[in-house]
Amino acid sequence: MMKYLILQYPGHNRVYYNVAAQLAVSELSIAAKRLSVKCQKIDFEDVCGVRYITITLDDELSTEDIAILSRLSFVFAIFNQFGLHADDGLAPIPMANFQYIDSKISTIQKYAGKTNELFTKMMVNVALLASDFTYDDTISLLDPVAGRGTTLNEATVYGFNAFGVEIENKSVHENQIFFKKYLQNERYKFTADKRMVHGKSKKDAIYMHEFEYANSKEAFKNKEDRKQLGLINGNSQDADKYFKKNSINLIVGDLPYGIAHGNTGANKATTGTRDPSELIASCLPAWKAVLKKGGTIVLAWNSFVAPKQKLADIFKEHGLKVLTKAPYDGFEHMVDKSIKRDIIVAKKL
Numbered sequence: 001m002m003k004y005l006i007l008q009y010p011g012h013n014r015v016y017y018n019v020a021a022q023l024a025v026s027e028l029s030i031a032a033k034r035l036s037v038k039c040q041k042i043d044f045e046d047v048c049g050v051r052y053i054t055i056t057l058d059d060e061l062s063t064e065d066i067a068i069l070s071r072l073s074f075v076f077a078i079f080n081q082f083g084l085h086a087d088d089g090l091a092p093i094p095m096a097n098f099q100y101i102d103s104k105i106s107t108i109q110k111y112a113g114k115t116n117e118l119f120t121k122m123m124v125n126v127a128l129l130a131s132d133f134t135y136d137d138t139i140s141l142l143d144p145v146a147g148r149g150t151t152l153n154e155a156t157v158y159g160f161n162a163f164g165v166e167i168e169n170k171s172v173h174e175n176q177i178f179f180k181k182y183l184q185n186e187r188y189k190f191t192a193d194k195r196m197v198h199g200k201s202k203k204d205a206i207y208m209h210e211f212e213y214a215n216s217k218e219a220f221k222n223k224e225d226r227k228q229l230g231l232i233n234g235n236s237q238d239a240d241k242y243f244k245k246n247s248i249n250l251i252v253g254d255l256p257y258g259i260a261h262g263n264t265g266a267n268k269a270t271t272g273t274r275d276p277s278e279l280i281a282s283c284l285p286a287w288k289a290v291l292k293k294g295g296t297i298v299l300a301w302n303s304f305v306a307p308k309q310k311l312a313d314i315f316k317e318h319g320l321k322v323l324t325k326a327p328y329d330g331f332e333h334m335v336d337k338s339i340k341r342d343i344i345v346a347k348k349l
């Protein structure tokens with residue numbers, strides 16, 4: 001038997017830190033299913049006044065297991081416990097260095113309507129861990145409601161190809177300027193292009209702002225080693241017109257919350273209703289078409305506005321498998337008095 005103690009990331013946001021322990025247990029439980037060793041128990045333990053999340057396993061973690069745990073959104077440090085009690089001694093475990101580009105890309109921007117970065121990273125992890133893919137596969141992630149790109153930034157940190165569809169022109173414009181500046185300032189080799197992805201004439205054309213970049217000059221020389229970032233100012237219900245069928249591994253997004261949140265429009269639903277189920281129903285045929293078999297969809301929404309069962313029924317009607325049992329039922333939490341946030345996880349079998 002082996003026991004590991006995990007120190008939770010202090011985070012940038014106190015409100016989020018307070019709910020994060022519950023989310024951490026759910027995220028860790030999903031990750032535990034992908035470890036090479038059997039998980040016996042996940043718990044909390046107080047050591048000298050500091051709270052740790054503990055995971056007890058049948059055997060030692062492998063290097064691949066440590067790489068999975070190192071990516072979890074709440075993991076700040078991992079320790080191995082000597083003996084029967086934490087007092088007997090804790091040895092720090094070297095964490096895996098997984099960042100393709102620095103995670104500061106996700107934290108430097110502040111704007112109204114931005115989705116918390118740690119929460120976003122958690123959704124990306126849940127999507128990957130619930131899918132048939134691994135972090136070592138070449139992953140293409142689509143955020144179909146991309147806003148100013150928090151999910152896309154988290155995906156680039158992981159070295160995924162990242163694509164976003166966003167209906168508001170201003171958000172896409174700002175996201176595209178930010179990403180270009182970031183690559184320039186950090187001295188990455190890149191190309192930037194604007195390609196028509198849909199439409200017959202200039203008037204109804206939909207374009208993708210397309211970047212290709214690499215984190216070393218060597219990698220940039222080889223086109224296959226470059227990473228892609230694509231931003232589309234369009235309607236997500238047409239995603240299958242912008243992307244090839246069966247080309248996306250993961251779809252991850254934070255849906256409009258159906259409440260006003262500053263003047264960015266970031267929380268306005270575009271379907272003329274506060275209810276995200278209408279947006280999901282209109283977009284699912286396109287999302288399903290572009291998603292690969294074994295791929296997953298993870299969406300966050302305000303469960304005050306629509307119950308989970310209603311959303312789950314829509315996914316089922318479209319032939320997707322909704323993961324509803326524990327630990328997938330452990331993500332609901334209060335953000336403020338008008339938002340109770342939850343995530344729904346669905347898979348294309």
Ligand SMILES: C[S@@+](CC[C@H](N)C(=O)[O-])C[C@H]1O[C@@H](n2cnc3c(N)ncnc32)[C@H](O)[C@@H]1O
Nearest residue numbers: 114115145147148149150166167235236266270
């Ligand atoms: C909660 S915000 C996403 C915020 C984003 N995660 C961030 O941190 O910047 C939801 C976004 O969905 C967009 N949206 C709503 N309906 C859409 C549609 N049909 N197609 C594309 N985007 C849509 C809204 O304009 C809004 O920017």
